[in-house]
Amino acid sequence: MKPETPLTNFEMIDAKTLADRWRVTHTWVRKHCGSDDCIPHVRLGRYVRFLWGSPELDGWLRKRYTL
Secondary structure (H helix, E strand, O other), X not given: OOOOOOHHHOEEEOHHHXXXXXXXXXXXXXXXXXXXXXXXXXXXXXXXXXXXXXXXXHHHHHHHOOO
């Protein structure tokens, strides 16, 4: 079994902050949370948060878009 990385190692940010950092609109981010190939996120009730700096988030972006 692979060891889990603690969630506290990453900054938890909202859709607006992620959009600002990726230089897209927050609606683009929200749209990609509901798609079949959604941006990795954490749902806290009605709130959606993203783990900035996590391998999952970085990998999602690198897999889909040339940096």
